[in-house]
Amino acid sequence: MANLAKPQLHVAVGVIIRQQQVLLALRHAKQHQGDKWEFPGGKLEQGEAAENALKRELREELAISVTACQPLMQLAYDYPERSVLLDIWLVSAFEGEPHGVEGQPVQWVDIASLHQLTFPDANQPIVARLQQQFCGLA
Ligand SMILES: Nc1nc2c([nH]c(=O)n2[C@@H]2O[C@H](COP(=O)(O)OP(=O)(O)OP(=O)(O)O)[C@@H](O)[C@H]2O)c(=O)[nH]1
Numbered sequence: 001m002a003n004l005a006k007p008q009l010h011v012a013v014g015v016i017i018r019q020q021q022v023l024l025a026l027r028h029a030k031q032h033q034g035d036k037w038e039f040p041g042g043k044l045e046q047g048e049a050a051e052n053a054l055k056r057e058l059r060e061e062l063a064i065s066v067t068a069c070q071p072l073m074q075l076a077y078d079y080p081e082r083s084v085l086l087d088i089w090l091v092s093a094f095e096g097e098p099h100g101v102e103g104q105p106v107q108w109v110d111i112a113s114l115h116q117l118t119f120p121d122a123n124q125p126i127v128a129r130l131q132q133q134f135c136g137l138a
């Protein structure tokens with residue numbers, strides 16, 4: 001039965017691409033889905049458009065300004081304790097050199113190697129789509 005008390009979070013995340021690599025950030029151990037590699041991003045504020053939230057979060061978390069982005073896919077996922085709607089964007093151009101503003105480790109990873117890392121449980125279809133689209137992998 002649906003748990004009506006379960007929070008529904010609308011989240012904007014960025015797949016930041018440069019030369020066949022994607023930028024990942026390590027979620028803090030104490031965060032939801034902690035110690036896993038994420039596509040940077042965060043929750044929409046009330047009344048905020050997803051694209052705006054994407055740009056705001058990437059500025060706050062990585063100190064970059066997004067100059068070109070396109071919607072890639074939306075993904076709904078039910079974690080036991082919360083549901084998320086991930087609004088996933090391809091970020092194809094940005095200004096500034098990304099770094100973990102909040103001290104979080106970041107790394108550039110070859111798209112072809114993404115499946116070797118541990119992501120939040122919701123993310124598997126994103127990895128599959130990226131490998132399909134950019135590497136021709138099934
Ligand atoms: N940023 C991000 N969040 C993800 C991904 N996959 C995924 O399930 N999530 C979930 O989306 C939710 C919101 O992400 P978040 O913790 O980054 O939100 P936020 O930046 O606003 O965090 P805050 O609450 O510390 O301010 C979390 O429950 C997180 O587990 C992902 O690839 N990137």
Ligand SMILES: [Mg+2]
Pocket residue numbers: 040041042043057061
């Ligand atoms: Mg975040």
